[in-house]
Amino acid sequence: MSHLLNLQRLTKYIGTTTQTMLFSGVEAQVEQGERIAVIGASGQGKSTLLRILSLLDSPDEGEMEWKGVSYRRCDPRVWRMKITYVAQHPVMLPGSVEDNLRMVHSLHKVPYDQALAQRLLERSGLSALDIQKRASDLSGGEKQRIALIRSMMLRPEALLLDEVTASLDPANADLVEQLLTEWSDQEGTTLIWVTHDLKQARSFSTTTWYMGSQTLLERQPTALFFSRPDTEAARRFITQSIESDKEEPCPSLH
């Protein structure tokens, strides 16, 4: 049986005049229904890796297979229907919120399920939102959730989530996390989710990928990773993140 996704020695360089290595030797296998948290310091290439996985960017070296078939042999549009990227700062299509939800269905010739749209809006804390409102007028957090719902409704086999709760308050971030966890359980959807929130990473994921030292340095079951990381770099990263969370949330004024 082939893996859902198989990454072999992926390497990415950045820059136009001088090429700098962003990461190299990224090796990983992903199974159906797995929930993966992708963590690591800023600038390690987490978003770039997600964009490569959805063929919005390309690797400079290495191989990537979906169910045993190389990305080189797939139509990128077909690939993206199966493995869909949800951006941190999503682009809204022209028109209303409802137009945004319906339009992707007509583009992909998939019937629109109004009851599902309503359920997902309610479950993500948007039950009071007027869906006739212009999508461009939404707040950052509303846009994030509409973009997420828009992608979920097309039922890709894997969702690539790029800090999709970063603009939400903690209560709404929790709602979205619960929704995605249940969705993954019920639909068998694989989640690969970049987050800087280690509490969130620990609660939703089954596996953690830690990006550091210009590669995917660790990939482990989440409980094991957080209790006994293999590398000193990951240990330091976890400790520093916990320390910064403990900092006084509202320093006293002098």
Ligand SMILES: Nc1ncnc2c1ncn2[C@@H]1O[C@H](COP(=O)(O)OP(=O)(O)OP(=O)(O)O)[C@@H](O)[C@H]1O
């Ligand atoms: N196409 C590109 N051309 C030039 N630089 C790029 C390109 N794509 C990414 N980069 C650079 O690569 C680095 C890694 O970016 P990326 O957003 O993937 O990191 P990240 O780990 O997701 O960071 P953060 O946690 O801050 O979101 C950044 O310095 C970014 O500017």
